[in-house]
Amino acid sequence: MTIKELANQLNMSTTTVSRVLTGQEKKYRISEKTAQRVKDLAKAHQFAPNQIARNLRLQKTNTIGLIIPDISNPFFANLARTIEVALRKRDKMVLLCDTKDETTIEEESITLLLGRKVDGLLVAPVGEKWAHLEKTNNIPMVLIDRYFEHKEIPYITTDNYAGSYDATSFLISQGHHRIACIQGLVHTSANKNRIKGFQKALADHKVDTAQTFILGNDYSVENGYESAKSLLQAAEVPTAIFALNNQIAIGVMKAINEAGLHIPENISLLSFDEQPYFELLSPPLSSIKQPMEEIGIAAVETLFELLENKKVTSSRLKPTLIPRASVKSIVKS
Template identity: 30%
Template sequence: MATIKDVAKLAGVALSTASYALSGDHRVSANTREKVLEAARQLNYHKNGFAMDLKRSRTNTIALILADLSGPFYSELIRSVQEVALSNGYDLIACSSMGERDSTAVRFLREKRVDGAVVLAYNMTDEVLHASAGPNFPIIAMDRVISGEGLVSIIVDGESGGYEATRYLINKGHRKVAYISGPSNSFANSLRYQGFLRAMKEAGLEEQAKWRLSGGFIRDGGYKATKMMLMQGELPTAIFYGNDEMAIGGLKAFEEGGIRVPEDISIIGFDDIELTEFIQPPLTTIRQPMYESGSLAGHLLFQMLNGESVNESYKLNVQIIERQSVSAPANSNSSV
């Protein structure tokens, strides 16, 4: 990889002159600047943004790192963190952790391209966060329990939410209850599943292996998992989808299969994204305070940047939102 020394040598100028020319400094004549820029083009030289950042005490930028930038779930989080950043005179960069170790997000953390970060990405390892965080580089980790210098964790009480969702279905009279899960390596999914199992055990019910399916927390995943359930020929009387997007995908699959919600099967989701009020039927769900958790994460990050002390971890409560996708089970059997 070419260096600025290589550029200076090819252009026949001093190292300092090459640096001034590449930075657009007015002290360099137009002719000399063009020679330096031409040498840089020939060598395919690019300025090292990390080295430039090291010369500044602050970038006045924070990062929001998400597993996926698409989908309605993240919009409230992005909006809330952005509002906090702007109120503090900072810019916000939102980036995806897709690609894991090779992702742009990992480079942003390791190379300190920003002043701190809010991370909600189940596919980013604790190892990366521990290696990146420090007294001068705070990281707020959402939906995971992690501790260390420069690290604060925020979790939503997903176990309680999973329990409440399942208990709600059981209290309506359902005994054949399934859980459509998110990614197996998602901490949030793990908590919701634990809550589901606790409620089932408490009611003397067992999860049936034939209904143990994953939808990956995406709409198409929920659709495909529900289609698979339909193909098996026997349905539960109720399904707890690990998030609303999967439940919306499930609704589409049931509509295509001629299965009515909630007359033939009841469903409940998790998150309370905006769309759940407007689909048919409106979705009963567990509301997690996404806007509030994002706002909290942003405020904590700036408190740490300002040298203020904060707690190591925070837990936020959830609540059930009753709409029209759950009813008592039908008297007839649930075979398709």
């Protein structure tokens, strides 16, 4: 059913039908009677306008592109949830792209989304390249979780530096000086800032960095597993491991279990990212909790400010340390 067919049946022009159905009857002085006839027939046929045609004409799609590295990572899944709900409230729909943390797929996704004329973009970028993020015809874009320091693209992220600094300080306060940090994707701002916070805390507390390690290379369970395995085979096993996201932490736990060791007796563990099941693990896993919901909502709000041509500010939201049994104090008393 199209507006034209309605018009034919009603024996009037598409113009009139369109104006009634878009609520512009008053503005264009359509008579009460005519308007009612249009509405009745539209309802009878359950008419819904073709959005494609509408989008073309109005040069607006009410669609936002959401680019995410890994929707199966609960951190991003929760973020996507919050974002979808927030956007729906504002009558926008979400075109979802999962980049698998591959820059090529990210570039391709940007191209596809631009071709589809999305009104805006929410991107958690891989972080290796950014040229494609600057060639987006100036459509509103907000980065999530990760950003580019030297670029002016607005972003909403956790204060990864602070979170990591707190986490590391906590480990040190518990007597840990031989700490291994298993990182995620090296180029991401999230990772870089977590590493910075880690190193700054070590420095501030005058920890001998010859005894600390940074290893790993992506945000996967496998990376946590393999990295931990190699750590456990070293001559001097660290007393604590700081896993830079929830999936890495899971991998680390598996490796430690398989090696027949115990957390926290043999080694302590702390994860960046909190998950609902962390308190149920054996042992309950200490973590840095990111304000996921706030990030999603702030990102959507910021995007809408851009859509309304307002000035926006980026923000780094504070995470919280949740100490649990997985970190043991080894302070000699």
